[in-house]
Amino acid sequence: MSADLSPLWEVFIRSRNGLAHRHAGSLHAADAEMALQAARDLFTRRGEAASLWVVPAAAIIASDPDEAGMLFEPTGSKIYRHPTFYEVPEDVGHM
Amino acid sequence: MYTQALDTAEAQSKPADTAAAARFQARIDAEQRIEPQDFMPEAYRRTLIRQISQHAHSEIVGMLPEGNWITRAPSLRRKAALLAKVQDEGGHGLYLYAAAETLGVARETLVDQLLAGAAKYSSIFNYPTLTWADIGAIGWLVDGAAIMNQIPLCRCSYGPYARAMIRICKEESFHQRQGFEIMLTLCRGTAAQKAMAQDALDRWWWPVLMMFGPPDAQSRHSQHSARWKIKRFSNDELRQKFLDATVPQAQFLGLTLPDPALAFDPETGHWRAGPIDWAEFEAVLAGNGPCNRERLEARRRAHDEGGWVREAARAHAEKRRAAKARAA
Amino acid sequence: MSGICEQAVGGKVGSALTLAETPLLSHVLARADDALILGHRLSEWTGHAPLLEEELALANLALDLIGQARLLYEYAGAIEGAGHGEGDFAYFRDPPQFHNLLLVEQPNGDFAMTMLRHFLYAAFADPYWRAMVVAGDATLAAIAAKAEKEMAYHLRHAAGWVIRLGDGTEESHRRLAVALDTLWPFTGEMFLADAGEAALSDAGTVIDPAALRPRWEATIARVFAEANLTRPGGEWAPSGGRAGRHSEHLGHLLATMQHLARSHPGVRW
Numbered sequence: 001m002s003a004d005l006s007p008l009w010e011v012f013i014r015s016r017n018g019l020a021h022r023h024a025g026s027l028h029a030a031d032a033e034m035a036l037q038a039a040r041d042l043f044t045r046r047g048e049a050a051s052l053w054v055v056p057a058a059a060i061i062a063s064d065p066d067e068a069g070m071l072f073e074p075t076g077s078k079i080y081r082h083p084t085f086y087e088v089p090e091d092v093g094h095m
Numbered sequence: 096m097y098t099q100a101l102d103t104a105e106a107q108s109k110p111a112d113t114a115a116a117a118r119f120q121a122r123i124d125a126e127q128r129i130e131p132q133d134f135m136p137e138a139y140r141r142t143l144i145r146q147i148s149q150h151a152h153s154e155i156v157g158m159l160p161e162g163n164w165i166t167r168a169p170s171l172r173r174k175a176a177l178l179a180k181v182q183d184e185g186g187h188g189l190y191l192y193a194a195a196e197t198l199g200v201a202r203e204t205l206v207d208q209l210l211a212g213a214a215k216y217s218s219i220f221n222y223p224t225l226t227w228a229d230i231g232a233i234g235w236l237v238d239g240a241a242i243m244n245q246i247p248l249c250r251c252s253y254g255p256y257a258r259a260m261i262r263i264c265k266e267e268s269f270h271q272r273q274g275f276e277i278m279l280t281l282c283r284g285t286a287a288q289k290a291m292a293q294d295a296l297d298r299w300w301w302p303v304l305m306m307f308g309p310p311d312a313q314s315r316h317s318q319h320s321a322r323w324k325i326k327r328f329s330n331d332e333l334r335q336k337f338l339d340a341t342v343p344q345a346q347f348l349g350l351t352l353p354d355p356a357l358a359f360d361p362e363t364g365h366w367r368a369g370p371i372d373w374a375e376f377e378a379v380l381a382g383n384g385p386c387n388r389e390r391l392e393a394r395r396r397a398h399d400e401g402g403w404v405r406e407a408a409r410a411h412a413e414k415r416r417a418a419k420a421r422a423a
Numbered sequence: 424m425s426g427i428c429e430q431a432v433g434g435k436v437g438s439a440l441t442l443a444e445t446p447l448l449s450h451v452l453a454r455a456d457d458a459l460i461l462g463h464r465l466s467e468w469t470g471h472a473p474l475l476e477e478e479l480a481l482a483n484l485a486l487d488l489i490g491q492a493r494l495l496y497e498y499a500g501a502i503e504g505a506g507h508g509e510g511d512f513a514y515f516r517d518p519p520q521f522h523n524l525l526l527v528e529q530p531n532g533d534f535a536m537t538m539l540r541h542f543l544y545a546a547f548a549d550p551y552w553r554a555m556v557v558a559g560d561a562t563l564a565a566i567a568a569k570a571e572k573e574m575a576y577h578l579r580h581a582a583g584w585v586i587r588l589g590d591g592t593e594e595s596h597r598r599l600a601v602a603l604d605t606l607w608p609f610t611g612e613m614f615l616a617d618a619g620e621a622a623l624s625d626a627g628t629v630i631d632p633a634a635l636r637p638r639w640e641a642t643i644a645r646v647f648a649e650a651n652l653t654r655p656g657g658e659w660a661p662s663g664g665r666a667g668r669h670s671e672h673l674g675h676l677l678a679t680m681q682h683l684a685r686s687h688p689g690v691r692w
Contacts, residue, residue, distance in 0.1 A: 005201060005203060006405070006408070006409060006412075008196070014179075025190055025193055025259070025262070026193045026196075027189060027193065027476060028202065028476065029476065030405075030408040030409045030411070030412040031408075031411070031412035031415060031416075033583060034408065034412075034476075034583070035588075036482070037480065037579075037580055037583070038476040038479070040478040041476070041480045041483050042186055042189055042476065042479050045179075045182070045183075045186070045266075045479075045483070046266070062132065064132070065130065065132045065133045065134075066134075081277075150543070155475070158470040158478070160468060162469040162470040163463065165469050166463065166466060166467055166679050166680060167469075167679055167682065167683050168579055168683075169491060169514070169683045169684040169687070169692040170509075170510050170514075170684070170692045171459075171492065171493050171496075171509050171510065171513055173692055174466070174489060175486055175489050175490065175493075178469065178482055178485060178486055178489070179482070179486060181469055181470070181484070182469075182478065182479055182482035182486075185475060185478040185479055185480055185482070188475065189475055189476065189479070192475075206538065227683055227692075248648075256519075274592065277692075280692060281692075283691075284690050284691060284692075285690055287687065288687070288690060321490045354554065362594025371495045380506050393471065396471070397470070397471040397473070400471075400473065400533070401472065401474055401534070402473075403475060403592065403594045403595055403598070404473035404474065404477075404534045404588070404595070405474055406585060406591070406592055406594070406595070407588050407592045407594070407595030408474075408587055408589025408591065409591075410590075410591040410592045411586070411587040411588075411590045411591040414590060
């Protein structure tokens with residue numbers, strides 16, 4: 001039944017202008033036009049979208065979860081990147 | 096999200112890594128979500144594939160009993176609502192197949208299992224919809240029971256399944272109300288309409304109580320599923336919740352539940368149902384319900400007769416790609 | 424049209440409504456009936472579509488059409504002024520009282536037949552509603568503003584499938600060619616107007632469907648070229664749907680659709 005396989009697409013929805021596209025889910029379609037129409041029918045039945053993206057799932061390069069420590073933990077100690085690291089007297093007011 | 100970039104044979108080939116398994120369980124215990132490429136024990140993966148695919152099959156097969164009345168809905172308002180509801184079920188099947196696919200199994204494989212009769216789906220859809228009131232009863236009772244099951248699944252430990260369930264629960268919020276409104280209209284209508292509603296309740300009540308699965312003492316999968324935070328309430332707990340919520344609704348409708356032993360226990364504050372005929376449940380599960388054969392046959396026919404369409408879509412896409420490549 | 428219709432519905436038969444149709448009422452009912460009957464046909468696919476994604480698409484098309492029908496029936500009720508609503512028009516008229524095109528009542532057949540039927544209709548309905556947005560009748564113009572966006576999408580979706588099936592495989596092309604041979608004769612009826620309708624379009628209340636023909640032909644030519652289809656010739660061009668003279672198929676469709684409502688007249692659902 002592998003003849004039945006059609007490519008997987010990832011669907012991203014912008015719910016209204018001013019917001020970023022967010023991942024909504026995935027679907028199968030033979031080509032980009034079918035993917036876009038299927039995304040419209042599948043993910044925007046309740047006025048969820050002002051814009052749609054479909055991306056071939058195979059085109060997404062993901063980070064390796066086993067490398068999450070190496071990639072993302074070193075940033076945890078750089079607390080000087082956050083405003084709360086710095087002391088400013090209350091008298092100065094909002095800064 | 097399902098990303099193929101990291102689809103190595105990682106989990107399959109590794110010997111049982113007890114340290115990794117312990118870390119996995121610790122993450123679950125800490126209420127962290129598991130994502131597709133994370134380490135997971137093979138049994139967890141298999142359990143999820145089974146549960147999510149059964150859930151998806153149920154949505155797709157579940158389109159048939161209600162679809163049976165779309166062409167006969169007695170008003171255009173009801174026709175549109177029913178069509179939109181059955182359409183949602185198709186959508187929910189697709190969300191769930193996509194969630195299952197993140198575990199490394201193709202939708203086609205899962206669908207093949209369904210069509211071959213090797214996969215299970217909810218036993219309730221093997222009962223026939225004989226009158227319009229059945230559409231009310233399904234929305235009120237079957238969707239009501241499904242919601243009991245599905246809301247806790249929004250917090251399931253597996254991220255893609257939980258996300259699919261959040262979307263599904265949000266969309267299904269109108270389904271039960273739609274069914275109850277049909278029942279209420281019938282109960283406030285003519286004697287014939289009310290009799291239709293009572294008849295539907297009589298036929299659907301016990302099968303709906305069976306939807307939650309066998310009693311906890313006999314449930315094979317419950318313990319693992321609870322430890323992995325896939326299932327957060329037991330079959331009996333969910334059945335009890337449903338019973339407590341539904342009995343007063345039936346009273347509001349002025350309908351009689353077909354259970355002479357049904358009684359309120361003032362000590363616990365719970366309704367107690369009479370004994371469920373589990374032999375019937377087993378028979379339906381084994382393929383001998385009133386509509387098992389017809390349901391599967393309908394899905395097989397749709398799949399077989401759609402083969403040339405799917406093939407044409409792929410062939411056209413392939414030709415377009417080739418033409419584009421030649422032009423480039 | 425109105426003359427024929429008044430004859431056809433002159434007496435009440437069984438539980439059917441008695442209507443005194445004016446040209447405008449007939450026109451609005453005809454458009455409503457087109458939408459309802461085609462929407463109903465599409466809804467017959469539910470649970471049986473060739474691919475799961477298309478289940479969602481077909482239901483969306485059907486819901487658009489049923490929605491258009493409901494708005495149009497509501498307007499028909501206002502025109503008639505006898506207290507009739509969508510339920511009366513949809514469920515309590517007999518086949519000869521329906522004014523829909525023969526094209527839309529044709530059976531679904533296979534997916535090629537369904538999609539080609541939809542394409543042939545949408546290629547007409549899309550420019551029809553766009554033109555009606557600026558026609559003289561304010562209520563129809565408001566309905567048209569909604570319907571034209573819906574039908575533009577229907578045209579895109581159906582044309583996409585006609586091209587896909589025409590170009591796809593030998594099998595899909597063969598099936599599409601059979602569908603074209605079956606359905607093409609019914610397309611001529613879309614462009615006909617009876618005397619009542621001609622008077623309405625002369626007054627600027629509605630548009631003359633014949634004026635849409637060049638645009639429809641251009642859409643057909645563009646899509647058929649991509650689908651490797653040849654525009655059929657042929658003399659046979661059945662009509663009569665607008666006047667209530669239908670094919671045998673409509674009676675069965677309505678028997679299914681209406682039986683429950685007709686069995687319990689006057690109740691709420």
